[in-house]
Amino acid sequence: MNPETRPPRWQRRAEARPQEVLEAALAVFVERGYASARLDEVARRAGVAKATLYLYYANKLELFKAVVRHALVDNLDEVARLQAAAGARPGREQLTFLLHAFMRRVAGSPLSGIPKLVMAEAGNFPELARFYHDEVIARGRAIICGTLARGIAAGEFRAVDVDYAWRVVIGPALLAIIWKHSFLAFEDRGMDFERHLAVHLDMLFNGLAAPDQKGTRDEP
Amino acid sequence: MNPETRPPRWQRRAEARPQEVLEAALAVFVERGYASARLDEVARRAGVAKATLYLYYANKLELFKAVVRHALVDNLDEVARLQAAAGARPGREQLTFLLHAFMRRVAGSPLSGIPKLVMAEAGNFPELARFYHDEVIARGRAIICGTLARGIAAGEFRAVDVDYAWRVVIGPALLAIIWKHSFLAFEDRGMDFERHLAVHLDMLFNGLAAPDQKGTRDEP
Amino acid sequence: MNPETRPPRWQRRAEARPQEVLEAALAVFVERGYASARLDEVARRAGVAKATLYLYYANKLELFKAVVRHALVDNLDEVARLQAAAGARPGREQLTFLLHAFMRRVAGSPLSGIPKLVMAEAGNFPELARFYHDEVIARGRAIICGTLARGIAAGEFRAVDVDYAWRVVIGPALLAIIWKHSFLAFEDRGMDFERHLAVHLDMLFNGLAAPDQKGTRDEP
Amino acid sequence: MNPETRPPRWQRRAEARPQEVLEAALAVFVERGYASARLDEVARRAGVAKATLYLYYANKLELFKAVVRHALVDNLDEVARLQAAAGARPGREQLTFLLHAFMRRVAGSPLSGIPKLVMAEAGNFPELARFYHDEVIARGRAIICGTLARGIAAGEFRAVDVDYAWRVVIGPALLAIIWKHSFLAFEDRGMDFERHLAVHLDMLFNGLAAPDQKGTRDEP
DNA sequence: TATGAATGAGAATTCATTCAT
DNA sequence: AATGAATGAATTCTCATTCAT
Numbered sequence: 001m002n003p004e005t006r007p008p009r010w011q012r013r014a015e016a017r018p019q020e021v022l023e024a025a026l027a028v029f030v031e032r033g034y035a036s037a038r039l040d041e042v043a044r045r046a047g048v049a050k051a052t053l054y055l056y057y058a059n060k061l062e063l064f065k066a067v068v069r070h071a072l073v074d075n076l077d078e079v080a081r082l083q084a085a086a087g088a089r090p091g092r093e094q095l096t097f098l099l100h101a102f103m104r105r106v107a108g109s110p111l112s113g114i115p116k117l118v119m120a121e122a123g124n125f126p127e128l129a130r131f132y133h134d135e136v137i138a139r140g141r142a143i144i145c146g147t148l149a150r151g152i153a154a155g156e157f158r159a160v161d162v163d164y165a166w167r168v169v170i171g172p173a174l175l176a177i178i179w180k181h182s183f184l185a186f187e188d189r190g191m192d193f194e195r196h197l198a199v200h201l202d203m204l205f206n207g208l209a210a211p212d213q214k215g216t217r218d219e220p
Numbered sequence: 221m222n223p224e225t226r227p228p229r230w231q232r233r234a235e236a237r238p239q240e241v242l243e244a245a246l247a248v249f250v251e252r253g254y255a256s257a258r259l260d261e262v263a264r265r266a267g268v269a270k271a272t273l274y275l276y277y278a279n280k281l282e283l284f285k286a287v288v289r290h291a292l293v294d295n296l297d298e299v300a301r302l303q304a305a306a307g308a309r310p311g312r313e314q315l316t317f318l319l320h321a322f323m324r325r326v327a328g329s330p331l332s333g334i335p336k337l338v339m340a341e342a343g344n345f346p347e348l349a350r351f352y353h354d355e356v357i358a359r360g361r362a363i364i365c366g367t368l369a370r371g372i373a374a375g376e377f378r379a380v381d382v383d384y385a386w387r388v389v390i391g392p393a394l395l396a397i398i399w400k401h402s403f404l405a406f407e408d409r410g411m412d413f414e415r416h417l418a419v420h421l422d423m424l425f426n427g428l429a430a431p432d433q434k435g436t437r438d439e440p
Numbered sequence: 441m442n443p444e445t446r447p448p449r450w451q452r453r454a455e456a457r458p459q460e461v462l463e464a465a466l467a468v469f470v471e472r473g474y475a476s477a478r479l480d481e482v483a484r485r486a487g488v489a490k491a492t493l494y495l496y497y498a499n500k501l502e503l504f505k506a507v508v509r510h511a512l513v514d515n516l517d518e519v520a521r522l523q524a525a526a527g528a529r530p531g532r533e534q535l536t537f538l539l540h541a542f543m544r545r546v547a548g549s550p551l552s553g554i555p556k557l558v559m560a561e562a563g564n565f566p567e568l569a570r571f572y573h574d575e576v577i578a579r580g581r582a583i584i585c586g587t588l589a590r591g592i593a594a595g596e597f598r599a600v601d602v603d604y605a606w607r608v609v610i611g612p613a614l615l616a617i618i619w620k621h622s623f624l625a626f627e628d629r630g631m632d633f634e635r636h637l638a639v640h641l642d643m644l645f646n647g648l649a650a651p652d653q654k655g656t657r658d659e660p
Numbered sequence: 661m662n663p664e665t666r667p668p669r670w671q672r673r674a675e676a677r678p679q680e681v682l683e684a685a686l687a688v689f690v691e692r693g694y695a696s697a698r699l700d701e702v703a704r705r706a707g708v709a710k711a712t713l714y715l716y717y718a719n720k721l722e723l724f725k726a727v728v729r730h731a732l733v734d735n736l737d738e739v740a741r742l743q744a745a746a747g748a749r750p751g752r753e754q755l756t757f758l759l760h761a762f763m764r765r766v767a768g769s770p771l772s773g774i775p776k777l778v779m780a781e782a783g784n785f786p787e788l789a790r791f792y793h794d795e796v797i798a799r800g801r802a803i804i805c806g807t808l809a810r811g812i813a814a815g816e817f818r819a820v821d822v823d824y825a826w827r828v829v830i831g832p833a834l835l836a837i838i839w840k841h842s843f844l845a846f847e848d849r850g851m852d853f854e855r856h857l858a859v860h861l862d863m864l865f866n867g868l869a870a871p872d873q874k875g876t877r878d879e880p
Numbered sequence: 881t882a883t884g885a886a887t888g889a890g891a892a893t894t895c896a897t898t899c900a901t
Numbered sequence: 902a903a904t905g906a907a908t909g910a911a912t913t914c915t916c917a918t919t920c921a922t
Contacts, residue, residue: 017885031343035255039913049887054914092429120340122402124253133406148428157428163409164419165428167399172391174398179387182342186353189383199384200391207427208368208377208385209312237902259896269904271898280896457881471783475695479917489883491919500917532869560780562842564693573846588868597868603849604859605868607839612831614838619827622782626793629823639824640831647867648808648817648825649752677906699892709908711894720892 018056021046025067030113030181034064034121068128071114072136078105079139091151096201098147099173103197107177115174116181141166172200238276238286241266245287250333254284254341254348285351288338291331296359299325303363311376314367316421319393323417327397335394336401361386392420458496458506461486465507470553470621474504474561508568511554512576518545519579531591536641538587539613543637547617555614556621581606612640678716678726681706685727690773690841694724694781694788725791728778731771736799739765751816754807756861759833763857767837775834776841801826832860 024045028037039060043050057063082101106112115136122129144166151157176196184191244266248257259280263270277283299321308314326332338356342349364386371377396416404411464486468477479500483490497503522541546552562569584606591597616636624631684705688697699720703710717723739761766772778796782789804826811817836856844851 033253033255033340033344035253036341036344038911050913051887051915052885055885060913095428116339119336119398119402120253123251124256126405129402130406133403137403151428155430158426158430160423160428161415161419164412164416165423167395167416168392168420168423169428171393171395172388174395175387175391178339178394178398182339182349183353183357185346186350192384195381196384196387199381200388203380203385203388203424203427205427205429206378207423207425207429208315208371208380208389209425209427210376210378258894270896271904271906272902274897275902473693473695473780473784475693476781476784478915490917491883491885492881494918495881535868556779559776559838559842560693563691563776564696566845569842570846573843577843591868595870598866598870600863600868601855601859604852604856605863607835607856608832608860608863609868611833611835612828614835615827615831618779618834618838622779622789623793623797625786626790632824635821636824636827639821640828643820643825643828643864643867645867645869646818647863647865647869648755648811648820648829649865649867650815650818698890710892711908712906714893715906 017046017048017052021048021053021056021063022067022070025063026071026110026113026117029064029067030117034060034124039063064125065128068114068118068132071111072132074111075106075114075136076139078111079136079143081105083139083143091147091154091156092205094147095144095151095169095204098143099169099197099201102170102173103176103193107173107180108193112177112180115177119178140170144169169204172196172204237266237268237272241268241273241276241283242287242290245283246291246330246333249284249287249337250330254337255344259283281345281348284348288334288352289355291334292326292356293359295325295331296356296363300359300363303367310367310374311371312425315364315371315389315424318363318367319389319417319421322390322393323396323413327393327400328413332397332400335397339398360390364389389424392416392424457486457488457492461488461493461496461503462507462510465503466511466550466553466557469504469507470557473557474500474564479503504565505568508554508558508572511551512572514551515546515554515576516579518551519576519583521545522580522583531587531594531596532645534587535584535591535609535644538583539609539637539641542610542613543616543633547613547620548633552617552620555617559618580610584609609644612636612644677706677708677712681708681713681716681723682727682730685723686731686770686773689724689727690770690777693777694720694785699723721785721788724788728774728792729795731774732766732796733799735765735771736796736803740799740803749816750807750814751811752865755804755811755829755864758803758807759829759857759861762830762833763836763853767833767840768853772837772840775837779838800830804829829864832856832864 021042025037025042027045028042032038032041037060039050039053042063043053046053053063057066082098082105085097085101106115118129118132122132145162148157148160148162148165148169152159152162176191176193179187179191241262245257245262248262248265252258252261257280259270259273262283263273266273273283277286299318302321303314303317306317308317326335338349338352342352365382368377368380368382368385368389372379372382396411396413399407399411461482465477465482467485468482472478472481477500479490479493482503483493486493493503497506522538522545525537525541546555558568558572562572585602588597588600588602588605588609592599592602616631616633619627619631681702685697685702688702688705692698692701697720699710699713702723703713706713713723717726739758766775778789778792782792805822808817808820808822808825808829812819812822836851836853839847839851
């Protein structure tokens with residue numbers, strides 16, 4: 001009866017809403033995949049009614065695109081930051097720095113949802129995949145390849161085939177992202193990102209072979 | 221009128237059916253993703269009625285499990301058996317054998333869709349993810365870890381932390397699968413799986429660091 | 441900053457608003473029908489916010505009623521004008537005049553929307569239909585019947601059954617209204633209202649039968 | 661518990677179903693209008709589940725088209741066939757036959773709801789209106805125009821402008837349909853379709869003008 | 881008075897699953 | 902064993918209506 005006791009049914013939050021919706025949607029899309037993501041749940045997590053989503057995004061696909069676009073910006077920013085930071089260091093130190101940064105700022109943050117999402121949905125959304133490939137992957141690749149090339153030039157690294165080596169370098173780090181979003185919950189012992197990175201770096205630089213085994217090449 | 225002259229509308233092929241269904245289902249699941257895969261289409265491709273699927277598999281999830289089991293578990297077991305039978309020397313030879321087998325039998329075949337698929341749908345179907353984790357990942361992990369452990373015991377490999385090293389070993393190979401299904405179409409120069417594996421193995425065993433740089437650890 | 445220099449975002453036009461809303465609503469109801477008419481569109485065409493409609497009309501149904509009531513007045517006025525003008529003329533000239541006036545002032549004007557709307561929605565709104573029947577149709581019918589009766593009395597018209605003939609007289613003219621609002625857009629050659637009326641009048645007075653065929657009655 | 665006491669959840673009625681659905685749908689569409697018609701109710705009246713409708717018709721619009729096609733196109737074809745088979749003399753006899761058939765088979769049957777319905781929804785569903793125009797109106801028009809043309813050629817009819825005369829011919833018959841669905845309930849004396857048709861035919865052939873008035877043309 | 885923002889109550893449509901044959 | 906037919910339980914999207922400003 002007393003209107004004071006009844007909380008308002010909703011608040012006007014026109015500026016904040018779209019942002020909140022995007023964040024909720026990112027989480028749901030990452031967890032569920034595009035097809036299985038329920039707009040009901042997006043709305044619930046964003047704290048709005050389902051119909052409210054349609055005030056800002058025309059339909060599920062548009063919402064999805066907006067999520068990716070928005071999150072891509074963050075990924076791009078991160079890449080740019082890595083690029084700048086990578087600048088002037090020599091090969092090994094620089095590569096260590098890059099992988100550290102990637103693990104901490106991408107794999108270990110909500111940003112990791114985007115690579116996972118794009119990888120998962122690339123087959124269904126080629127346009128999205130192309131954009132991600134051209135804008136994010138190409139830049140990341142350039143950074144890694146540049147670092148490798150400089151390291152080789154400086155005599156720090158062996159003369160590997162850079163065009164393929166870059167995927168070997170980033171592979172275990174991307175696997176960490178996939179693990180985080182897919183299977184971590186089922187691991188008995190969890191997974192320590194720091195430890196994973198340490199082992200990765202050690203093996204990356206020093207190889208698996210015992211010292212006296214080095215030099216036995218696998219290629220003719 | 222005469223039932224003898226009229227060919228039967230369907231053949232009894234109880235033995236062949238499940239196999240055909242599994243193949244159709246694999247294709248559809250890989251193309252569409254689990255959630256978007258239509259049993260209608262699986263049935264159509266298998267050349268049976270939708271209801272017939274239920275004679276062999278209790279529901280969609282069970283069908284998916286059967287697909288995975290058929291496609292990967294059997295393969296993994298086979299790989300383990302082959303590896304044992306090959307009489308390869310522990311360590312480098314075994315690991316090379318293993319990764320070759322993986323790249324040829326999984327990454328380079330239609331089966332490669334399965335890991336990508338599971339990764340994409342894991343958040344949505346924990347039961348599915350758990351099944352995959354327990355049945356496929358656990359076995360693959362056991363095989364790799366065993367190989368690593370034997371290599372270390374034999375003095376061929378350095379004493380890395382096997383519990384983490386196994387992901388570093390398989391990471392680049394899994395990345396090849398992801399690339400194949402997500403971004404390969406957008407690469408200018410394509411991607412040669414053989415070359416990828418060669419570089420991977422070289423780096424895996426010998427490390428990136430130039431020989432005179434070895435021993436410089438990244439961790440204190 | 442100075443509120444004086446900033447023009448108000450909206451004008452207070454309390455008197456004009458309802459009128460504008462009614463006109464917009466009429467157009468939308470005629471185009472879409474009651475059920476499919478969107479209040480969003482009514483508001484847009486009226487240049488107000490959707491919520492503003494509720495300041496004047498309690499809900500969609502009340503708005504609809506108001507539209508019809510308001511537009512009926514114009515229809516009634518028109519009928520009254522026809523009635524007065526029809527006054528003293530003999531049958532044929534008078535009927536020609538009436539149909540001319542109807543085609544020009546109703547069929548050929550926005551007023552035509554109301555008959556179309558009422559015909560379309562009569563089944564769903566019996567109250568509306570009754571009102572229209574009693575107030576508009578009954579008067580129009582009286583005018584036509586009176587004209588026919590006078591024409592017969594004057595020996596200009598044959599002694600047709602006036603109670604049925606009036607619908608035959610007005611039928612083609614109403615069909616023109618229906619055509620205008622329903623199918624005209626799909627006619628290759630369009631439809632010339634003047635020509636339609638001319639043919640109508642010719643056939644109405646002179647009949648279709650060739651002169652030497654006249655007298656062959658269709659009724660025993 | 662006793663399976664005998666539990667009635668089967670449904671029957672297989674593959675041949676009868678579509679027909680039953682069409683009849684239920686016709687009734688609902690006519691009563692409610694296209695937009696307000698609920699597929700729920702169509703299903704309920706047809707005695708099937710809502711999803712069953714989609715076994716036979718892809719969506720609401722297709723169901724509606726099927727209703728119209730079934731209800732009218734078949735009838736028109738029948739009319740045309742009857743007309744041809746009747747071996748009536750060109751001109752008056754044929755046209756009389758035609759209008760009789762229309763009044764009996766369309767205006768006097770549940771089919772009469774369709775023209776009224778299409779007219780009401782034409783603005784909202786241009787595709788629907790175009791379909792109706794092309795499939796129904798065009799055929800009806802062709803039949804009438806052909807009959808008129810043959811009558812003129814045979815010297816039974818005056819040389820009217822057939823492109824406009826056809827609407828004058830059918831106008832009063834269509835008005836009967838509209839009356840039936842809109843205002844008949846409010847007429848004191850009801851409306852006798854037979855009488856309406858008789859007066860219509862009489863006026864159509866012989867005109868309203870008294871015999872000695874004939875020849876006074878309304879057009880220069 | 882006017883409105884942008886928000887929502888609840890549906891509606892059409894889809895699809896894994898089940899039934900009767 | 903096999904299937905065509907049927908359905909119930911979602912899920913996306915719409916829109917008249919209401920609220921807070």
